[in-house]
Amino acid sequence: MGGQGHCGEGRSIAYADVPRIVAHDGVTILRLLPFCATVRWRSSSVGAACMDENATSTAASPGLSDFIHANLDTILEHWEQFARGIRSAHGMNADTLRDHAAGVLTAIADDLEHAQTSFEQAEKSKGRAPREAAVSNAELHGADRVARGFSVNDTVSEFRALRASVLHLWREAEGAASPGAGEQLIRFNEAIDQALTESMERYAVEKEETTRRFDTLLSSSPDLQYILAVDGSLIYANKAFLHLCEPSAQLLPRDNIARRCPTIGPQLARELPHVIETRAPCSGELSCAQLSGPALTYRYVLMPVLNDAGQVESITGTARNISELHASREEIYKNAYYDSLTELPNRRLFLDRLEQDVRHAARTGNALALLFVDLDFFKEVNDRSGHAAGDLLLQESARRIAACVRATDTVARIGGDEFTVILTEVNKLSHVEILAQEVLDALARPFRIDQKDVHVSGSIGVTLYPQDASTPGDLVRNADQAMYVAKQAGRNRFSFFTVEMRESAWVRLQMIDELRHALARQQLDVFYQPIVDLDTGVIVKAEALVRWHHPRHGLVLPEEFIGLAEETGLIDDIGAWVLAQAAACARAWSALAGAPFQISVNKSPAEFTGRAMIQSWDNDLALFERAGKQIAVEITEGLLLNDTPGVQARLGQLAQTGVQFSIDDFGIGYSSMAYLKKFKVDFLKIDQSFVKDIATNLNSSVFAETIVLMAHKLGLKVIAEGIETAEQRDVLKTMGCDYAQGFLFSKPVSSASFERLLAGNGNRAPE
Numbered sequence: 167m168g169g170q171g172h173c174g175e176g177r178s179i180a181y182a183d184v185p186r187i188v189a190h191d192g193v194t195i196l197r198l199l200p201f202c203a204t205v206r207w208r209s210s211s212v213g214a215a216c217m218d219e220n221a222t223s224t225a226a227s228p229g230l231s232d233f234i235h236a237n238l239d240t241i242l243e244h245w246e247q248f249a250r251g252i253r254s255a256h257g258m259n260a261d262t263l264r265d266h267a268a269g270v271l272t273a274i275a276d277d278l279e280h281a282q283t284s285f286e287q288a289e290k291s292k293g294r295a296p297r298e299a300a301v302s303n304a305e306l307h308g309a310d311r312v313a314r315g316f317s318v319n320d321t322v323s324e325f326r327a328l329r330a331s332v333l334h335l336w337r338e339a340e341g342a343a344s345p346g347a348g349e350q351l352i353r354f355n356e357a358i359d360q361a362l363t364e365s366m367e368r369y370a371v372e373k374e375e376t377t378r379r380f381d382t383l384l385s386s387s388p389d390l391q392y393i394l395a396v397d398g399s400l401i402y403a404n405k406a407f408l409h410l411c412e413p414s415a416q417l418l419p420r421d422n423i424a425r426r427c428p429t430i431g432p433q434l435a436r437e438l439p440h441v442i443e444t445r446a447p448c449s450g451e452l453s454c455a456q457l458s459g460p461a462l463t464y465r466y467v468l469m470p471v472l473n474d475a476g477q478v479e480s481i482t483g484t485a486r487n488i489s490e491l492h493a494s495r496e497e498i499y500k501n502a503y504y505d506s507l508t509e510l511p512n513r514r515l516f517l518d519r520l521e522q523d524v525r526h527a528a529r530t531g532n533a534l535a536l537l538f539v540d541l542d543f544f545k546e547v548n549d550r551s552g553h554a555a556g557d558l559l560l561q562e563s564a565r566r567i568a569a570c571v572r573a574t575d576t577v578a579r580i581g582g583d584e585f586t587v588i589l590t591e592v593n594k595l596s597h598v599e600i601l602a603q604e605v606l607d608a609l610a611r612p613f614r615i616d617q618k619d620v621h622v623s624g625s626i627g628v629t630l631y632p633q634d635a636s637t638p639g640d641l642v643r644n645a646d647q648a649m650y651v652a653k654q655a656g657r658n659r660f661s662f663f664t665v666e667m668r669e670s671a672w673v674r675l676q677m678i679d680e681l682r683h684a685l686a687r688q689q690l691d692v693f694y695q696p697i698v699d700l701d702t703g704v705i706v707k708a709e710a711l712v713r714w715h716h717p718r719h720g721l722v723l724p725e726e727f728i729g730l731a732e733e734t735g736l737i738d739d740i741g742a743w744v745l746a747q748a749a750a751c752a753r754a755w756s757a758l759a760g761a762p763f764q765i766s767v768n769k770s771p772a773e774f775t776g777r778a779m780i781q782s783w784d785n786d787l788a789l790f791e792r793a794g795k796q797i798a799v800e801i802t803e804g805l806l807l808n809d810t811p812g813v814q815a816r817l818g819q820l821a822q823t824g825v826q827f828s829i830d831d832f833g834i835g836y837s838s839m840a841y842l843k844k845f846k847v848d849f850l851k852i853d854q855s856f857v858k859d860i861a862t863n864l865n866s867s868v869f870a871e872t873i874v875l876m877a878h879k880l881g882l883k884v885i886a887e888g889i890e891t892a893e894q895r896d897v898l899k900t901m902g903c904d905y906a907q908g909f910l911f912s913k914p915v916s917s918a919s920f921e922r923l924l925a926g927n928g929n930r931a932p933e
């Protein structure tokens with residue numbers, strides 16, 4: 167390279183000395199120092215304003231090549247005025263922009279320096295330009311422009327401006343008029359055209375590669391990627407998108423997305439007018455039906471592409487398959503709002519719906535009915551047939567209840583065996599009654615479970631909006647209270663809520679609350695009623711009967727609170743406490759009498775079936791064991807007939823302790839002697855309803871006598887309850903009844919009073 171330049175101090179620099187940098191692809195480019203900013207030329211007319219006074223001409227034969235070398239900075243400055251205007255040169259920094267142009271220009275100038283061979287000339291005339299140094303620079307130039315977002319026009323304009331700047335300044339410097347200028351001009355134009363061609367070719371290759379890379383990237387993406395024209399026709403679609411389209415695979419020009427991709431196209435096409443109008447991105451979820459399998463869910467984004475005028479020229483779209491996410495979101499929602507066993511709405515969703523329905527009814531003036539359905543004796547199904555059978559019964563109950571109502575009504579499972587039904591737009595009360603009865607009928611039909619018929623029934627409480635209450639909470643409470651009344655009235659029925667129910671429910675709740683504290687506050691007491699030997703009239707036994715000294719209501723009898731205790735499970739604690747008192751008294755009174763004295767205690771069926779605490783049952787067993795025959799346990803016939811494994815096991819455990827058993831209220835139930843063979847019973851207690859008219863009613867006396875006879879044949883003793891008159895006592899005595907209990911002998915009395923009775927015991931037999 168023989169070119170020379172001039173610096174500001176008049177020192178000439180060979181261009182071979184100009185520092186170079188090596189680009190990343192190995193192409194060497196010149197990095198020009200900003201050393202000369204003036205046009206160096208012999209002519210005084212050129213660049214007078216910027217002429218350095220100390221500058222000396224070095225070019226003996228000034229050619230275009232020398233001119234370019236000498237005035238590179240000035241040319242570039244001139245060119246830069248234009249270059250900056252190319253869309254702000256796409257953010258390129260001034261040095262880089264200049265480096266590229268300088269590289270191309272310097273290479274062209276170098277090329278101009280050596281004489282062209284005739285071969286080169288011939289090749290050029292055939293349009294086959296030999297490679298020149300400018301080419302590699304131009305390639306670099308073209309490649310870089312793609313990456314920086316220059317358009318083809320921008321790139322062409324850059325070269326045109328470069329050519330214009332050189333020629334303009336050369337002409338001004340009068341170089342264009344120098345000898346051989348024409349030839350140089352031709353070669354310069356050829357060289358710059360050549361550089362432009364190379365730059366454009368490289369630009370095109372680069373662009374193609376970039377497009378191919380993006381296409382590969384987009385094609386391998388599982389997300390749908392596509393570009394739409396504003397009329398909805400597909401400009402581009404990646405593989406994932408085409409996969410969802412009609413199977414004819416190839417994308418045809420102007421294919422409309424709605425027609426081409428019937429699964430999701432129409433849904434996307436509907437969004438286009440909005441995106442075009444607002445020029446804002448839009449996103450959402452859409453459902454894509456599949457030939458087989460569940461519909462897929464896609465989350466899509468549509469993004470408008472704006473032209474220079476700010477108008478939407480196309481729309482890019484992406485869509486991601488979020489079916490799994492959607493499914494897990496649905497699963498979470500289902501778990502939160504639906505009962506997993508029956509798939510009905512759970513309590514939470516039921517309360518939401520009730521709130522909405524109440525609001526809607528308030529707006530429209532319609533009435534609404536809420537039904538609270540509770541299965542009867544469901545616990546027995548679990549106990550007898552197992553929990554899995556209970557589950558099946560709950561599922562079938564859910565289906566049966568749901569089949570009774572309209573699709574717009576809500577059926578929910580809000581607890582164990584509790585269901586609710588919200589009936590909206592209720593016009594007639596009779597409709598509610600009919601529906602409640604239908605539900606009862608449906609539940610009363612046998613359930614076929616494990617090849618067996620299982621029977622339950624339902625109790626339903628009904629309340630109405632707005633007649634009974636105005637808030638969801640009050641409606642639920644009303645329906646619950648009405649259901650409770652239906653249960654108390656015998657089950658398998660429905661009750662409408664009344665205001666009186668609210669009052670009695672409140673009293674009941676208060677009683678439950680007070681009963682909870684009664685033991686701790688020592689308000690419970692055990693009274694004892696004597697049982698006499700009918701032959702001798704001597705007190706030989708006693709029955710322990712619990713009493714509640716209520717702070718406001720005075721002495722409360724067991725009939726008024728044992729039911730509540732059973733319902734709430736308090737019966738376990740109360741029963742254990744009564745047993746402990748009775749066992750202590752039996753011990754003391756045995757010592758007092760100098761002979762074994764037996765006290766009988768009542769055990770409710772709930773104590774055999776409920777029992778939240780295994781521990782309390784074990785404690786009872788230990789007490790029974792210690793007491794042995796000093797305690798007799800009074801149980802009902804129903805309990806013995808209960809063949810659920812849990813109940814039978816507990817009865818067996820109890821029998822092991824050595825206590826004796828009495829069948830209470832004998833005669834009013836099944837009066838079956840069959841179970842007496844299976845379970846060792848010691849006493850039968852004839853129910854007082856037979857004793858009452860035993861002296862006047864032949865049926866009662868025959869029945870009582872039969873019981874006595876049969877019991878004796880089976881080796882059992884008989885106790886008659888509720889004896890109030892000497893006549894009753896005498897009839898029973900004549901029949902051979904063993905023991906008697908009733909007001910004729912004594913009312914239940916406190917332990918202290920009972921001790922006094924015992925002290926005088928044996929002195930007399932009541933007449």
Ligand SMILES: Nc1nc2c(ncn2[C@@H]2O[C@H](COP(=O)(O)OP(=O)(O)OP(=O)(O)O)[C@@H](O)[C@H]2O)c(=O)[nH]1
Pocket residue numbers: 507540541542543544545546548552553554555556557560581582583653
């Ligand atoms: N199998 C099954 N049983 C359940 C489920 N949830 C609760 N339960 C049982 O359902 C029973 C409901 O108790 P209750 O309503 O007092 O029993 P009930 O025998 O129907 O008594 P009444 O309503 O007074 O007739 C309890 O024994 C619970 O253990 C469940 O998901 N599956």
